[in-house]
Amino acid sequence: MLSFDIQYHWQDFQADYQAQLPAGITSILGPSGGGKSTLLSLLGGYLSGQGIIEFSGEKLDHLAPYERPVSMLFQSDNLFPQLNVWDNVAIGMSPTRRLTNEQNSKLKWALEQTQLLGFAQKFPEQLSGGQAQRVAIARVLVRDKPVLLLDEPFSALDPRLRDEMLQLVRSLTHQFNWTTVMVTHAPNDAKTLGGKVMLVEHGQVQALVDVQALSTPESGSIFTQYLGL
Amino acid sequence: MAAFVALLSYASPSDWGRFIDDPYIWRLVRFSFLQASLSALLSMALAIPVASCLYHRRFAGRQTLLNLFAVSMVVPTIVAILGIVVVYGRHGWFTSVFGFAFPLYGLGGILLAHVFFNMPLAVRVILQAYGLIPDSQWRLASQLGLSRWQAFHLIEWSYLKKTLPGLFLLVFMLCFSSFAVVLSLGGGPRSSTLEVAIYQALRFEFDLNKASYLSLLQVAICSTVALAVYKFAPAVRQDVSVYQGQRLPLRSGVLPNVIDGLSLSVVLLWVLPPFIAILSPIVSPLFWHTLQANDLWWSVWHSVRIALPSGLLALVIGLSIAALARSVRWRSRGDWLADKLEQSGNLVLMVPGLVLATGLFLLLRHLGIGLRHAYWIVVWVNAVMALPFVLRAIMPTLYQQEKRYRHLYEQLQIFGWSRLRLEWQQIRTAMAQGLAYAVLLSLGDLGVVALFGSKGLETLPMYLFQLIGSYRVEQGGCVAVVLILLCLALFYGITRLVGGRRAVI
Amino acid sequence: MPFKSFAVTAAALLASSIAAANTLNVYTYDSFASEWGPGPKIKTRFEAQCDCEVNFVALDSSVGILSRVQLEGEASEADVLLGLDLNLMQSAKQTDLLAKHNVDTTDVQTPNGWSDEYFVPFDQGYFAFIYDSEKLETPPTSLKDVVENQDLKVIYQDPRTSTPGLGLLLWMKSVYGEQAADAWAQLSEHTVTVTKGWYDGYSLFLKGEADVVLSYTTSPAYHMVAEGENKYKAAEASEGFYPQIEVAAMMNSAPNKALAEEFMQFILAPEFQNVVATGNWMYPVMNNIEPLPEAFSTLPEATKVLTLPAEQVAKQRQAWVNEWLEATTR
Known part of the structure; x- marks a missing residue:
């Protein structure tokens, strides 16, 4: 269970988020500028606000990003351009990149899962956008943190690739029992992922419901407004 | 460029033979090369940890220090020498603190002065290179829990190493042609640079021919060093990130704290006292x-x-x-x-x-x-x-x-x-x-x-x-x-x- | 319109040529022209008698004056060069840029008198080692003392780059002759450092870096008169002092020859000579002047003066510099 009650002020933007997210997938929907990414950055520790963040009874709000049980994928810039694919994943397990045999095979397994085995020696600038994000996911796999935050990491990919990535995230989440939170502005992504869906607007959590609500929205609900139905 | 060519037009290369096997000139070249290389290496070796510390830490006086660093290279040589003498001279602060005199005259003094002039310059150049590191790299570093040393090794170094060859060359050339400092603190004619001979030829002998030969020699040596150095310059692997975010904490430890402390003390003890001595007439x-x-x-x-x-x-x-x-x-x-x-x-x-x-x-x-x-x-x-x-x-x-x-x-x-x-x-x-x-x-x-x-x-x-x-x-x-x-x-x-x-x- | 602009141009040209006709360009070194140097007084005094303007062009050293006119050649705007010295005379003459003067120098009070057709001396002094009498109990009384006393910390200037340095080279040569190399080697054992120019060395000495520094016998007079400080003294030299004579010369290509000649005459006049003692901290070269300030009477007197012939100096200077280099880097 990931629960939070946090406030954040920046210039004239005021945010106040409260929610409790169960294990499994939660998609965050909402209009641009509504505070979706801000919430994710607060959870990841890249912004600091007031309030409480708890995961499985552990307080996170005073921890540095690296001390939180969290992996986060951004829209871009998830890789070090000066390291090749293998090293970019390896650094997720050991900052020195000196791996034990066990870690080595784990890395191999992660590359297999993300279909990157043939790319281990390539540098990020030689990869396509989808490949680069898969490398980042491989790193999430080896890091093995129970919380995964995704900030529209697949929005730049073509529909088929995007679908594949979403399927991958879904199956990994269930396989390892992660708590995955993904920001997106495509309701279909949320449907593909399943789980819960959260609407964030004006810096607040407006609704948190099962994803089926998107397919059969009650007339007059907040989602119908957002979906323009 | 044209100016240099103009001087060369006064040269008659056929006479250069008699300069080439002048052992005096080669002794000067050897010494110039030695002291310039040492000065440049020492300046850089000190500047790297200092720059890293100044980049990662914020403390009172940091900005003042950086501003002071910007002016170090324009301090007139004689003023800098006198400032250094007040601190490290026979009756200087060093002597009164430690009870023995710093061996100022000789290679030690030359290095002391050259580091005083160039280390601050190097720090600023390196900090500029740091400015090119995208914020997203620090975001990743923070997520992955890299320590200061690991972040230095992985992130800072890969940006630094593009800057270092050029920086080395810059400092090397500034020191290679250093003149008044080398003579005044060198302790005797054993320490003279090629620049001394050029000055001598140009001013005292008004021998434009010899002066142009010597300048060409200097250009040739510096170019050779430049070529060698650029061989080590890695290819530009620049990123295209435009993310700008706020400063995030890195995992700290004992070692980075010790190194930061040490490198700051070196600055405080090396560069700052001469500055204080130079500025002291203000009272x-x-x-x-x-x-x-x-x-x-x-x-x-x-x-x-x-x-x-x-x-x-x-x-x-x-x-x-x-x-x-x-x-x-x-x-x-x-x-x-x-x-x-x-x-x-x-x-x-x-x-x-x-x-x-x-x-x-x-x-x-x-x-x-x-x-x-x-x-x-x-x-x-x-x-x-x-x-x-x-x-x-x-x-x-x-x-x-x-x-x-x-x-x-x-x-x-x-x-x-x-x-x-x-x-x-x-x-x-x-x-x-x-x-x-x-x-x-x-x-x-x-x-x-x-x-x-x-x-x-x-x-x-x-x-x-x-x-x-x-x-x-x-x-x-x-x-x-x-x-x-x-x-x-x-x-x-x-x-x-x-x-x-x-x-x- | 064209006529008007022509008239304006013509008027401007006329005005500038008039200005040029009345301007005397004097190339000199920086401290001579500075506000504490003799320059400003000499300018006022000469302008009072010539109805002209004196324009000092301040170069960085006496060698700087020579190399500037060498660079400019015949096109130089200089009328008079003020501030060459004894040892630059030969190379200055060889440029063929100088004109002979017709100043009567029979009353000039330099050692061995003065008879040079190109140069007129304007002040003189003697190289000497300066010490702090409060710190040094037994000061040297001869050049030999300075050379041989291994406990004495010495700073002198580089003969490759400075006038006093060259002075010491000649002083050593005239005292030690063939044994100069050994003497240099002995001196280098207790030399603190050898500086590029006079002021580098002298200021290091003032900061307490050495027991003695090479300068002029007249240096203590500055400290006495200007600062009221009596502790600095010039060491005696029983072998004799080596002189430094500063000279002026006129350019062949002087744009303003008549004024230049008038100025050359003026150099030996009391109005000029009275200024050099406390302006340049050197001795005047004429007797027709006001008595020197009290401080000058405390300075060591050069009863014995050593000189080497100018031709020999010009011919062997390079060899002697090499000898010095050999001996000190041995």
Whole structure:
């Protein structure tokens, strides 16, 4: 269970988020500028606000990003351009990149899962956008943190690739029992992922419901407004 | 360039044979090479941890320290030497603290002084390279829990190593042609540089032939070093990230704290005391007395009148070279041309200033341009001399902009002036830095203005040397304080005005 | 319109040529022209008698004066060069840029008198080692003392780059002759450092870096008169002192020859000579002047003066510099 009650002020933007997210997938929907990414950055520790963040009874709000049980994928810039694919994943397990045999095979397994085995020696600038994000996911796999935050990491990919990535995230989440939170502005992504869906607007959590609500929205609900139905 | 060629036209290479096997010259070359390499390595070895510490930590006095670092290289040599002597001399602070005298005269003293001049410069150049590291890398580092050392190794070093060869070369060349410092603190003629021989040939023997041979020798040696150094320069693997975020904590530990502490103490004990010694006349009544002299303010006016236009000119020339270089980079065979353009700026440093000025003098005489235009000549020569520093300040940023947005600009057909206006917010910090360096260098210049010296060009450094030349050493010290304060004010003003309020370094 | 602009141009040209006719360009070194140097007084006094303007062009050193006119050649705007010295005379003559003067120098009070057709001396002094009498109990009384006393910390200037340095080279040569090399080697054992120019060395000495520094016998007079400080003294030299004579010369190509000649005459006049003692801290070269300040009477007197012939100096200077280099880097 990931629960939070946090406030954040920046210039004239005021945010106040409260929610409790169960294990499994939660998609965050909402209009641009509504505070979706801000919430994710607060959870990841890249912004600091007031309030409480708890995961499985552990307080996170005073921890540095690296001390939180969290992996986060951004829209871009998830890789070090000066390291090749293998090293970019390896650094997720050991900052020195000196791996034990066990870690080595784990890395191999992660590359297999993300279909990157043939790319281990390539540098990020030689990869396509989808490949680069898969490398980042491989790193999430080896890091093995129970919380995964995704900030529209697949929005730049073509529909088929995007679908594949979403399927991958879904199956990994269930396989390892992660708590995955993904920001997106495509309701279909949320449907593909399943789980819960959260609407964030004006810096607040407006609704948190099962994803089926998107397919059969009650007339007059907040989602119908957002979906323009 | 032309100026140097003009001097060469006085050369008769057939006579050079007799210079080539002069053991005296080779002894000078050996010593110049030795002390310059050691000075450059030592400056860099100290500058790297100091820069890393200054980048990661915020503390009271940090900004003051950085500003002070900017002016270290314009402190007139004699003033710096006297400052160092106050601290490390026979009756200096070092002796009174430790009870024995620092072995100042010899290689030790030369290194001490050269590090004093160049380590701060190196720190600033390195910090500039740090500025190119995208915030997203720190975001990743923070997520992955890299320690300071690991972050240094992985992130900082990969940006640093692009800067270090050029930086080494810069410091190497500055030290290779160092003159007064080497003689004064060298402890005897065993420590003399090739520059001494060039000065001797040019001034005392008026042997233009020998002077041009020696300058060519100097250019040849520095070029060889340049070639060797650029061999180690790694390919540019620049990123295209534009993410800007806030500063995130890195995992700290005992070792980084110890290293930060150590490197800061080195600065505090090495660079700061001479500065304090140099600035100490500010509390003496003589300082206020000096301030009342009319001539002082005249010379301040003359200095500013030369330095500002000269700085602007240097920036314009530098920008043109940089714009040309970046427009050809990353195109077929363009990299080669871009490299050459970048390095052409360095040539100015290899040719001794006195030689350059003398060559220009001869050239102008040929063209029939009299000394009535001395003001413009001084402005121009100073601008050219500042070019290597300007290029170093603006090149990396301009390259980064090019790499990130080239396609956007090409697609929208935005070139030249309108592109510059669009880019301005991104590059103004670097531009300010380049301009400030050029202005400061011109302000501290003595060689050029002394050779072309005439009425209306009595600058602050000249005023200072007039005082010292008339036994008034203490009063000269006061004028040095004025010079440094003026430099600080100009540096601060320019970086704020041109660089905007976000200017960090 | 064209006529008007022509008239303006013509008027401007006329005005500038008039200004040129009345301007005397004097190339000198910086401290001579500075506000504490003799320059300003000499300018006022000469302008009072010539109805002209004196324009000092301040170069960085006496060698700087020579190399500037060498660079400019015949096109130089200089009328008079003020501030060359004994040892630069030969190379200055060889440039063929100088004109003979017709100043009567029979009353000139330099050692061995004065008879040079190109140069007129304007002040003189003697090289000497300066010490702090409060710190040094037994000061040297001869050049040999300075050379041989291994406990004495010495700073002197580089003969390759400075006038006093060259002076010491000649002083050593005239005292030690063939044994100069050994003497240099002995001196280098207790030399603190060898500086580029006079002021580098002298200011290091003032900061307490050495027991003695090479300068002029007249240096203590500055400290006495200007600072009221009596502790600095010039060491005696029983072998004799080596002189430094500063000279002026007229350019062949002087744009203003008549004024230049008038100025050359003026150099030996009391109005000029009275200024050099407390302006340049050197001795005047004429007797027709006001008595020197009290401080000058405390300075060591040069009862014995050593000189080497100018031709020999010009011919062998390079060899002697090499000898010095050999001996000190041995």
